[in-house]
Amino acid sequence: MIGKTGLTVRLGLVIAASVVAAFVPGLLPNLFYVHIANLTLLSGIFALSLWIIYSVGQLSFGHAAFAGVGAYMSALLSMRLGVPPAIGVIIACLATAGMAVLLGAVILRLRGVYFVLVTFLFGQMFTLLALNWSDLTNGANGLISIPAITVGGFSFGPRPVFFYLAFAVFLAVLLFAWGLKRSTFGRAFDSIHQNIDLAESCGIDTARYQVIAFAIGSGIAGLGGALTAHYIRFVSPDTFTFHNSVAFITMLVVGGRSLFWGAVIGAAVITPLPELLRDFEGLQHIIYGAILILVLRTLPGGLISIPSVLRRKGGGR
Amino acid sequence: MDILALLPQAGLNGLVIGAMYALMAIGFSLVFGTMRIVNFAHGEFYMIGSFVAFFTYAQWEVPFALTILIAIAVVGVAGAAIEWVVVRPLRTDELSSMIATLGVSVVLQNGALMFFGASPRPMPDVVSGLVHLGPAIFSASRIFVIVAATVVIGAFWLFMQKSRTGRAMRAVAQDQEAALLQGVDVERIFPFAFAIGVVLAAVAGVLMAPVFSVSPFVGATPMLKAFIVVILGGLGSIPGAVLGGLLIGMIESFGATFLGGVTADMLQLGVVIAILLVRPAGLMGRKEA
Amino acid sequence: MTALLDVHRISKRFGGLMALNEVTFKVGTDEVIGLIGPNGAGKTTCFNVVSGNTSPTSGRISFDGQNIVGLKPSRIVRMGLSRTYQATSVFPDSTVLENVMRGAFTRSEDSLFGSIIGSPASGTARNKERAACMEILEQVGIAHVHDHLAGSLPYGYQRRLGVAIAFASRPKLIMMDEPAAGLNPEESQAMGALIRAMHESERASVLIVEHDMRLVMDICHRIIVLDHGELIAAGSPDEIRNNPKVIEAYLGTELVT
Numbered sequence A: 001m002i003g004k005t006g007l008t009v010r011l012g013l014v015i016a017a018s019v020v021a022a023f024v025p026g027l028l029p030n031l032f033y034v035h036i037a038n039l040t041l042l043s044g045i046f047a048l049s050l051w052i053i054y055s056v057g058q059l060s061f062g063h064a065a066f067a068g069v070g071a072y073m074s075a076l077l078s079m080r081l082g083v084p085p086a087i088g089v090i091i092a093c094l095a096t097a098g099m100a101v102l103l104g105a106v107i108l109r110l111r112g113v114y115f116v117l118v119t120f121l122f123g124q125m126f127t128l129l130a131l132n133w134s135d136l137t138n139g140a141n142g143l144i145s146i147p148a149i150t151v152g153g154f155s156f157g158p159r160p161v162f163f164y165l166a167f168a169v170f171l172a173v174l175l176f177a178w179g180l181k182r183s184t185f186g187r188a189f190d191s192i193h194q195n196i197d198l199a200e201s202c203g204i205d206t207a208r209y210q211v212i213a214f215a216i217g218s219g220i221a222g223l224g225g226a227l228t229a230h231y232i233r234f235v236s237p238d239t240f241t242f243h244n245s246v247a248f249i250t251m252l253v254v255g256g257r258s259l260f261w262g263a264v265i266g267a268a269v270i271t272p273l274p275e276l277l278r279d280f281e282g283l284q285h286i287i288y289g290a291i292l293i294l295v296l297r298t299l300p301g302g303l304i305s306i307p308s309v310l311r312r313k314g315g316g317r
Numbered sequence B: 001m002d003i004l005a006l007l008p009q010a011g012l013n014g015l016v017i018g019a020m021y022a023l024m025a026i027g028f029s030l031v032f033g034t035m036r037i038v039n040f041a042h043g044e045f046y047m048i049g050s051f052v053a054f055f056t057y058a059q060w061e062v063p064f065a066l067t068i069l070i071a072i073a074v075v076g077v078a079g080a081a082i083e084w085v086v087v088r089p090l091r092t093d094e095l096s097s098m099i100a101t102l103g104v105s106v107v108l109q110n111g112a113l114m115f116f117g118a119s120p121r122p123m124p125d126v127v128s129g130l131v132h133l134g135p136a137i138f139s140a141s142r143i144f145v146i147v148a149a150t151v152v153i154g155a156f157w158l159f160m161q162k163s164r165t166g167r168a169m170r171a172v173a174q175d176q177e178a179a180l181l182q183g184v185d186v187e188r189i190f191p192f193a194f195a196i197g198v199v200l201a202a203v204a205g206v207l208m209a210p211v212f213s214v215s216p217f218v219g220a221t222p223m224l225k226a227f228i229v230v231i232l233g234g235l236g237s238i239p240g241a242v243l244g245g246l247l248i249g250m251i252e253s254f255g256a257t258f259l260g261g262v263t264a265d266m267l268q269l270g271v272v273i274a275i276l277l278v279r280p281a282g283l284m285g286r287k288e289a
Numbered sequence C: 001m002t003a004l005l006d007v008h009r010i011s012k013r014f015g016g017l018m019a020l021n022e023v024t025f026k027v028g029t030d031e032v033i034g035l036i037g038p039n040g041a042g043k044t045t046c047f048n049v050v051s052g053n054t055s056p057t058s059g060r061i062s063f064d065g066q067n068i069v070g071l072k073p074s075r076i077v078r079m080g081l082s083r084t085y086q087a088t089s090v091f092p093d094s095t096v097l098e099n100v101m102r103g104a105f106t107r108s109e110d111s112l113f114g115s116i117i118g119s120p121a122s123g124t125a126r127n128k129e130r131a132a133c134m135e136i137l138e139q140v141g142i143a144h145v146h147d148h149l150a151g152s153l154p155y156g157y158q159r160r161l162g163v164a165i166a167f168a169s170r171p172k173l174i175m176m177d178e179p180a181a182g183l184n185p186e187e188s189q190a191m192g193a194l195i196r197a198m199h200e201s202e203r204a205s206v207l208i209v210e211h212d213m214r215l216v217m218d219i220c221h222r223i224i225v226l227d228h229g230e231l232i233a234a235g236s237p238d239e240i241r242n243n244p245k246v247i248e249a250y251l252g253t254e255l256v257t
Helices: A007-027 A032-054 A064-079 A085-107 A113-132 A160-183 A186-196 A194-203 A206-232 A242-255 A260-270 A282-298 A303-316 B002-035 B042-059 B064-090 B094-116 B140-162 B164-173 B175-181 B186-208 B220-233 B238-258 B260-277 C043-050 C071-076 C096-103 C112-117 C118-139 C156-170 C184-204 C215-217 C237-241 C245-250
Strands: B132-134 B136-139 C003-014 C017-028 C032-036 C060-061 C082-084 C173-177 C205-209 C223-227 C230-235
Touching: A007 A160, A032 A064, A032 A160, A032 A206, A032 A242, A032 A260, A032 C245, A064 A085, A064 A206, A085 A113, A085 A206, A113 A242, A113 B002, A113 B094, A113 B220, A113 B260, A160 A206, A160 A260, A160 C112, A186 A194, A186 A206, A186 C096, A186 C112, A194 A206, A194 B238, A194 C071, A242 A260, A242 A282, A242 B094, A260 A303, A260 B220, A282 B064, A282 B094, A282 B175, B002 B042, B002 B136, B002 B140, B002 B186, B002 B220, B002 B238, B042 B064, B042 B094, B042 B186, B042 B220, B064 B186, B132 B140, B136 B140, B136 C096, B140 B164, B140 B238, B140 C205, B164 B175, B164 B186, B175 B186, B186 B220, B220 B238, B220 B260, B220 C230, B220 C245, B238 B260, C003 C043, C003 C205, C017 C205, C032 C043, C032 C184, C032 C215, C032 C230, C043 C173, C043 C205, C071 C082, C082 C156, C096 C118, C096 C156, C112 C118, C118 C156, C118 C184, C156 C173, C184 C205, C184 C215, C215 C237, C223 C237, C223 C245, C230 C237, C230 C245
Parallel strands: C017 C230, C032 C205, C032 C223, C082 C173, C173 C205
Antiparallel strands: B132 B136, C003 C017, C003 C060, C223 C230
16 A cells, blocks of 8 residues: 555665675675576566556567667767766666657557557667667677776676676666655556546546656666666677567566566566576477466466465465 | 669569568458457467478478468467467456467477477479560569469458358457347357468468578568558558558568668658558558547 | 536537537536436537547637637646546546545645655645545545445445545536446435535536436436437426427437426
8 A cells, every 4th residue: 555665664675685685696606696696687677667667557569679779878878989887877768768758759649559569660670770770789790898887996897796786776776666656656657557538537647647657667678778788798689679578578477567576576587587497498488488378377467466366265265 | 684674573572572461461450350469479370381381392292282271270270279278368458468479479489499490491482484474574483472362362351251250250340249249159259260360371471481481480570560561551450451561562672672671671660650640540440449 | 607618619520420519508607517318419429528538520618718629638627627437437456545536636735756755745745635535435425445446346336436536636517427327216316415415515516417317307407408419408407397309309218207
């Protein structure tokens, strides 16, 4: 319920999570696990940002493209213009959000299926541009040796160090999503999601809020993409494809769409999965798809709905 | 070659890919029109059709007509089964059903990858030789594709107009509740519609297998084009799918000939987004609420 | 008469069909007006045009002295003209109280930034809102289920909740589309009493589309009658009851009692 989780509760959780996180890189057996943890945090950022868009009842099938725009933009700013990456990621975030406002204003009349199709096409357009605008993107080869993020001479390049940066940004996005959920915006978003006509009749400017949600979500995706580029130090048209958009959607569905926690849990479950299934190369993606269908069929509320499903079953007896 | 020689070639190529896009888009549109489902696995049925053609026609040397029938049977049964198992329970939720078809697409594509490997396999032409039409010379295999696609689209049109099932489908597409009231068994129509929709994709895959090669990834581009075509022609509109398919085929062919392939692709996406702005329901679509 | 809502010669054409043809009427302050007519007369179209859900083909509409044609529905609501829908229209997955608070969205004193971080000022504003919305729930008689999910309420309660949501924005004029549809005679009568009571306590004008003639005759000061998209009569309930044009329009469809 709104209001129950006040400022103090959230501060306490932040401190607790930070203390636990402080030890994570030291406790993981090797750098590979740290890398997985970093990717999971980045996925968490993407899934949360997609959830923000979903919270007004829209589903973006081109979410990875916005991440890709942020990645290319920040990488190019640092490589071509010498902009410090720490500033570049912020510019990338804002510019991506701005782009989403433009696209959103154009497609705001489109609901449901049409919105999905246009975001899908936007993703295709991004891939085409990244492949063919070679002067800028270096085509299929992509951009290599992207500089790491440094602040005051301190580099966030090494994996265990980047972990703290990724964790801080993830936590900030999580708290933002949480705050948004309980804010006046969150109330408007959820009203639109549940009953768009009634929301309009409550005086809520539904078109405006849908664009706002789309811009916030896409902007955060751009930020996540920029962070990814400076972390893996490489970006190509294959880094953010339709398959990544599908993966983000899968995280949302498997974790649970009704609450932002679902996005977090989905990212935590789905991201390490390919690594765990490494021995079953080839089968890996099939299992991915099968999980998606299975969750939709048997647990439409996602993993976060397990407690309430169990309670209902227990109470039914 | 001079421009005058290029024009008829570009036109013929436009007709070939246009016919394929039309087949893809009709199937996609049929499924959306009757069931309100965006089938993200549509391209995989094209891919399956291509593989059926490769194995039956190229490997086992079955007659081509029989190849088409086998593809129709295989994909038809598979489509009905997928409708029954995956799509049916989720039909009330537009987004969930769409995501489920994404899952189907991932499973089918990677299943093909696991069994058949990634390398593209070439397939021989069904008919060979050249056809002289006035000053222009065309390859007979291309003309065969156009003729075959026209026959299939014609047969489909007859089916929708004349048969009971076809008319029931049109009724459901127009107004599901009214169709229910008229005694149409909607629950039985859905697997039919889904199966026929994906069979059309499979037929496109069979016909195009000699033109492009056969691999697990061949479905992606035709599906993307089918999306573009239905947005252009209007979701759920069959004539719109045919018209849009031919239009996109022509833009692509002439664009690729005179502007280069990438520019042609960008041009298409630009045109579609522009059309959505002016006419959100597409060229021939009905207005959506 | 100073008109709150001034509808002047509006027409709405759907393809070849004239759903509304040069309809003119006014609603004054502190009035309850009934809008009646046989099925397909254009009542709901008339509502949709006035509330901004669709735009008229021609004609002028002003509310509180300002033109409202071409404005977004949400903008019109913020000017003080609110509406309810024919079907049950609630936020099904939210609590009853939360539903009403959403109705009061435009009146909220909560700030965006304060509500994101959860500041004390935001908490105070919310408590105030909550108390005000509870009062509205008391008025419509469903305060005892304020913490239930709206979707789980019985039908009659959902209709009452719809009224509460619409009144929560403190409108100057509220348009109700068949508030008694699907209710049994007793519930319907209670709904009529509720609308009258809300009208009196909130000092809001009411424009109501309803098929239950008893309800309309009971609570309306004036009635306007549409048939085939045209206004065929306007007057007091007694005048309407005895108007031969009205009786003719309804002949064979429904009885004016």
